[in-house]
Amino acid sequence: MQQVIVVGNGMVGYKFCEKFVAQAESKDFKITIFGEEPRPAYDRVHLSEFFENQDAKALEMAPAEWYAEHNVDLITGERVADINRSSKTITTAKDREFSYDYLVLATGSSPFVPPIKGVEKEGVFVYRTIEDLEDMLAYAAKINAEKSDGRAAILGGGLLGLEAGKAVLDMGLEPHVVEFASKLMPRQLDSRSSQVLQLKLESIGLNIHLSKATNQILGDGKITAMEFGEDDVLDVDMLIVSAGIRPRDELARACGLEVGVRGGVVVDNTMKTSDAHIYAIGEIALYNQMIYGLVAPGYDMADVAVQQIIGNTDKLMPADIDMSTKLKLIGVDVASFGEPFMPASKGHSIIFENKTQHLYKRINVSHDGKKLLGGILVGDAADYSMLHQVYLNGMAIPEDPAQLILPTSEGGALLGDVMDLPDEAQICSCESVTKGQICGVIESGEATDLGSVVSCTKAGTGCGGCKPMVADLTNATLKSLGIEVKDSVCEHFDYNRQDLYKIIEVKGYTTFNEVLDNYGNGGHGCELCKPLIASLMATIHADTANKEYAIQDSNDRFLANIQRNGTYSVVPRVPGGEITPDKLIALGQIAKKYDLYTKVTGGVRIDLFGATLNQLPLIWKELISHGFESGHAYGKSLRTVKTCVGSTWCRYGMDESVSFGIELENRYRGIRAPHKIKGGVSGCIRECAEARGKDFGLIAVEGGWNLYVGGNGGANPRHAELFAEQIDNATVIKYLDRYLMFYMRTAKPLQRTAAWQERLEGGLDYLKEVIIEDKLGIAEDLEKEMQTLVNRFECEWTQAVNDPEMMKRFNHFVNSEDEDDNLVFVPMRDQKMPEPWV
Amino acid sequence: METILDKYKATELTNVKVWFKAASVKDFPKDGGACIKYKDKQIAVFNFTRLNKWYACQNLCPHKMEMVLSRGMIGDDKGIPKVACPLHKKTFSLETGENLNSDLNAIAVYPVKVEEGYVYVGFDE
Ligand SMILES: Cc1cc2nc3c(=O)[nH]c(=O)nc-3n(C[C@H](O)[C@H](O)[C@H](O)COP(=O)(O)OP(=O)(O)OC[C@H]3O[C@@H](n4cnc5c(N)ncnc54)[C@H](O)[C@@H]3O)c2cc1C
Ligand code: SF4
Ligand code: SF4
Ligand code: FES
Numbered sequence: 001m002q003q004v005i006v007v008g009n010g011m012v013g014y015k016f017c018e019k020f021v022a023q024a025e026s027k028d029f030k031i032t033i034f035g036e037e038p039r040p041a042y043d044r045v046h047l048s049e050f051f052e053n054q055d056a057k058a059l060e061m062a063p064a065e066w067y068a069e070h071n072v073d074l075i076t077g078e079r080v081a082d083i084n085r086s087s088k089t090i091t092t093a094k095d096r097e098f099s100y101d102y103l104v105l106a107t108g109s110s111p112f113v114p115p116i117k118g119v120e121k122e123g124v125f126v127y128r129t130i131e132d133l134e135d136m137l138a139y140a141a142k143i144n145a146e147k148s149d150g151r152a153a154i155l156g157g158g159l160l161g162l163e164a165g166k167a168v169l170d171m172g173l174e175p176h177v178v179e180f181a182s183k184l185m186p187r188q189l190d191s192r193s194s195q196v197l198q199l200k201l202e203s204i205g206l207n208i209h210l211s212k213a214t215n216q217i218l219g220d221g222k223i224t225a226m227e228f229g230e231d232d233v234l235d236v237d238m239l240i241v242s243a244g245i246r247p248r249d250e251l252a253r254a255c256g257l258e259v260g261v262r263g264g265v266v267v268d269n270t271m272k273t274s275d276a277h278i279y280a281i282g283e284i285a286l287y288n289q290m291i292y293g294l295v296a297p298g299y300d301m302a303d304v305a306v307q308q309i310i311g312n313t314d315k316l317m318p319a320d321i322d323m324s325t326k327l328k329l330i331g332v333d334v335a336s337f338g339e340p341f342m343p344a345s346k347g348h349s350i351i352f353e354n355k356t357q358h359l360y361k362r363i364n365v366s367h368d369g370k371k372l373l374g375g376i377l378v379g380d381a382a383d384y385s386m387l388h389q390v391y392l393n394g395m396a397i398p399e400d401p402a403q404l405i406l407p408t409s410e411g412g413a414l415l416g417d418v419m420d421l422p423d424e425a426q427i428c429s430c431e432s433v434t435k436g437q438i439c440g441v442i443e444s445g446e447a448t449d450l451g452s453v454v455s456c457t458k459a460g461t462g463c464g465g466c467k468p469m470v471a472d473l474t475n476a477t478l479k480s481l482g483i484e485v486k487d488s489v490c491e492h493f494d495y496n497r498q499d500l501y502k503i504i505e506v507k508g509y510t511t512f513n514e515v516l517d518n519y520g521n522g523g524h525g526c527e528l529c530k531p532l533i534a535s536l537m538a539t540i541h542a543d544t545a546n547k548e549y550a551i552q553d554s555n556d557r558f559l560a561n562i563q564r565n566g567t568y569s570v571v572p573r574v575p576g577g578e579i580t581p582d583k584l585i586a587l588g589q590i591a592k593k594y595d596l597y598t599k600v601t602g603g604v605r606i607d608l609f610g611a612t613l614n615q616l617p618l619i620w621k622e623l624i625s626h627g628f629e630s631g632h633a634y635g636k637s638l639r640t641v642k643t644c645v646g647s648t649w650c651r652y653g654m655d656e657s658v659s660f661g662i663e664l665e666n667r668y669r670g671i672r673a674p675h676k677i678k679g680g681v682s683g684c685i686r687e688c689a690e691a692r693g694k695d696f697g698l699i700a701v702e703g704g705w706n707l708y709v710g711g712n713g714g715a716n717p718r719h720a721e722l723f724a725e726q727i728d729n730a731t732v733i734k735y736l737d738r739y740l741m742f743y744m745r746t747a748k749p750l751q752r753t754a755a756w757q758e759r760l761e762g763g764l765d766y767l768k769e770v771i772i773e774d775k776l777g778i779a780e781d782l783e784k785e786m787q788t789l790v791n792r793f794e795c796e797w798t799q800a801v802n803d804p805e806m807m808k809r810f811n812h813f814v815n816s817e818d819e820d821d822n823l824v825f826v827p828m829r830d831q832k833m834p835e836p837w838v
Numbered sequence: 839m840e841t842i843l844d845k846y847k848a849t850e851l852t853n854v855k856v857w858f859k860a861a862s863v864k865d866f867p868k869d870g871g872a873c874i875k876y877k878d879k880q881i882a883v884f885n886f887t888r889l890n891k892w893y894a895c896q897n898l899c900p901h902k903m904e905m906v907l908s909r910g911m912i913g914d915d916k917g918i919p920k921v922a923c924p925l926h927k928k929t930f931s932l933e934t935g936e937n938l939n940s941d942l943n944a945i946a947v948y949p950v951k952v953e954e955g956y957v958y959v960g961f962d963e
Binding site: 491492513523524525526527529530531549550551553554555557558562564565566808809812813814815816818820821822837 | 842860861865866867868869870872873874875878880886888889898902903904905906909910911912913914915916917919920922924925927929
């Protein structure tokens with residue numbers, strides 16, 4: 001049994017173990033892996049996700065049990081302190097000795113902290129480990145508790161620095177990125193694309209300071225400012241240093257292995273160091289005089305080392321390493337691939353730029369115009385995966401290469417079909433999965449959908465950048481096998497929502513049965529198609545849910561939200577969140593009278609829980625007499641338009657966010673849509689109303705409103721994307737009318753705006769063409785349709801309580817006045833709740 | 839101990855001892871349901887107009903033991919008439935009571951007849 005010792009349980013060290021134990025030959029070896037960090041290896045690439053959920057377990061590459069199950073000895077929290085090459089042993093910081101036949105160094109790197117005076121001060125952090133993040137979060141919380149306008153700077157405007165910038169924003173501090181060079185991401189971007197990126201980042205609230213050399217860090221014990229020149233000082237409460245990495249080669253140096261001038265353990269294309277029994281892989285390895293600070297090359301190195309050790313000596317590290325990268329910041333698309341900058345001697349560049357849309361695309365093409373050599377995409381990297389593949393596989397490009405980057409409206413070509421890629425095309429570079437493997441598992445029947453493709457091949461489990469392409473390949477392969485990827489609404493119709501919309505509109509049907517009898521499959525409907533058609537009727541004919549109540553989902557049928565024990569909750573509309581004390585008192589009195597559990601909702605309205613069916617109309621009669629109306633909290637319809645107080649009260653306000661929010665909420669109240677719709681209006685870029693987390697959001701800026709669309713909270717939080725800038729109130733309404741109506745016409749059932757606009761062919765650009773430029777010539781119709789809905793709005797509850805026939809609906813029994821006798825409430829703090837479910 | 843579930847036993851037409859006059863046909867929505875009270879029982883009654891049939895079953899959803907089935911939407915699952923619980927959309931055959939989309943126990947179903955504009959539900963006690 002030969003002993004393999006791995007030093008460093010990081011991403012690459014772990015990948016080495018994973019690849020090693022997958023080999024049949026591994027039974028002749030025993031692996032022991034040492035990690036200095038307290039936990040098993042985790043996914044550093046997605047480290048920033050820790051800010052969202054603080055769930056370290058979710059980031060683990062594999063749980064501790066995995067190592068045991070695969071006969072790997074995992075020793076965490078113990079640093080290897082010394083290597084004795086002559087005796088082939090190592091010593092740990094706990095003074096334990098182990099001997100090896102093969103030693104693999106996977107010690108990674110540590111953040112480089114420049115020797116600036118004062119960097120040791122409290123409040124200065126690096127960004128590499130989970131512990132770093134925990135410390136930062138704690139510190140940021142302290143700042144936020146002390147003041148509302150805390151600031152944090154990031155030293156370094158590279159890939160990582162910008163990611164840290166976003167994290168700072170999410171921690172609630174004002175981010176300032178300080179870069180020494182004259183442009184952002186100096187290693188990946190040219191100056192023009194950097195400028196475009198800078199504009200874009202500034203628009204989402206990152207402050208950028210270029211060409212700044214930091215002289216010292218000021219503060220008494222803890223950081224209070226950074227000093228660049230004599231009169232050039234930036235006040236900050238916190239600093240994150242992200243100024244590059246330094247390989248952790250201290251062990252290698254101490255035992256006399258060959259290292260590079262600027263650090264890193266020298267390896268050849270077998271990953272061997274200057275000692276044939278010692279390998280180095282990952283960010284510690286200096287290969288081709290380079291440290292590759294990306295995970296994919298590290299994984300390839302792990303593979304080479306595994307093969308070499310088990311005796312497969314043919315396996316070598318390729319000389320060319322793909323350094324293409326896509327920045328994974330939400331809301332900012334940036335990618336570069338191949339040779340981003342290229343000397344004119346090698347080929348020529350084609351550049352497309354649109355500064356107002358924060359768009360820059362550059363491709364570099366060989367002199368003969370036949371090969372794509374590299375490129376840069378800022379603002380829209382939707383084509384990254386495809387361009388990257390074209391580059392990697394040396395695929396043919398259009399005669400006029402400009403078509404690759406021009407918008408389709410200006411003569412751009414739609415990029416080739418994913419199925420045109422050669423089978424060897426590497427789709428997932430993190431896990432080295434080819435197109436052939438992906439299609440293969442589907443063709444062999446091993447995988448039947450995206451989920452099983454991912455679990456069979458591991459494609460998309462690394463950085464995740466290839467996921468859209470894996471999905472496209474999966475769908476295309478399924479289709480080629482004749483397996484239909486159906487989107488008909490349910491077994492009763494062979495149509496999707498958009499088809500049914502057109503059918504009802506053109507045929508003028510007004511009842512569910514008409515649609516079902518003429519276009520159904522002969523069945524009788526179900527809980528999927530009934531509420532869907534009810535919603536379409538509401539959009540097309542401005543019907544309220546009272547019209548055909550038996551096809552409504554329970555919530556719409558009883559105009560209230562059904563809760564755990566079959567009672568309902570009541571949410572009156574409070575437009576923009578503005579409410580008079582008198583109305584607030586009325587709400588309180590009604591809640592008290594009917595003994596309703598009362599809570600402020602996430603959408604900042606007041607929710608009264610525990611109303612029985614029989615009580616609903618009584619409660620509503622009282623609410624209506626106090627001037628309330630239905631809040632449609634039960635419908636797939638507009639919920640709230642959340643507002644901040646804006647210039648009415650706020651010292652920063654640039655416009656009347658409350659007034660506008662109320663106007664919008666009253667405009668769109670009651671309309672039924674594929675899913676719920678929420679809005680937000682903030683009076684300035686401080687964004688107190690969290691408008692970008694909504695389906696539509698407005699932020700007041702100098703000269704008008706910035707309109708954002710397609711955001712949501714929920715299971716998959718999304719920030720809305722910038723749609724139009726500095727527009728006036730009337731234009732906002734015009735665009736929103738069109739946008740919402742277009743969404744209502746074309747989305748799938750239960751699809752929120754974010755998912756809808758993401759899957760629209762042509763994406764946001766196409767949407768802008770339709771909504772702003774009226775490419776399809778439907779803008780006027782959309783506006784008219786919306787205006788009809790607005791004009792015909794009626795409060796459903798007012799309708800119901802004024803009609804004795806409708807009132808009958810709200811009885812628990814049709815043959816008795818009794819209430820549901822199965823209800824049991826128990827006390828909860830000072831209120832009540834339904835008895836817990838067993 | 840008798841649980842509320844024990845109150846509901848499927849009743850065959852042949853075992854009906856009492857035809858309970860529940861309510862007028864007009865009290866039930868077309869292709870929808872409403873709840874009736876019989877002694878200490880809550881029974882969901884559905885007017886399946888498209889099939890020109892009436893169905894009755896316990897109002898109690900066996901998933902979380904709530905009295906809600908009468909408020910569910912009805913329809914069919916490959917031809918089997920069904921009701922979908924409004925809380926988590928478990929579906930039950932209106933013919934046999936069988937749970938169609940997971941493995942809950944069947945619900946109790948009862949015979950229904952309509953005479954002179956009134957709806958009667960059959961019980962064995
Ligand atoms: C925030 C962030 C975002 C990133 N985003 C991307 C991205 O989008 N795409 C991409 O490709 N790359 C990204 N990277 C880089 C990527 O994480 C690294 O390339 C990768 O982690 C390198 O793996 P490694 O195993 O070589 O080093 P590491 O993951 O750093 O692992 C080395 C481990 O060895 C341990 N160690 C060191 N010395 C010893 C010793 N003497 N004894 C015991 N243990 C020791 C260390 O504690 C560490 O746990 C990102 C990095 C960060 C920090
Ligand atoms: S977003 Fe609104 S409340 Fe917040 S600072 Fe700006 S104007 Fe004031
Ligand atoms: S998050 Fe879940 S538990 Fe909470 S209200 Fe929404 S659905 Fe219910
Ligand atoms: S309570 Fe009926 S499905 Fe859950």
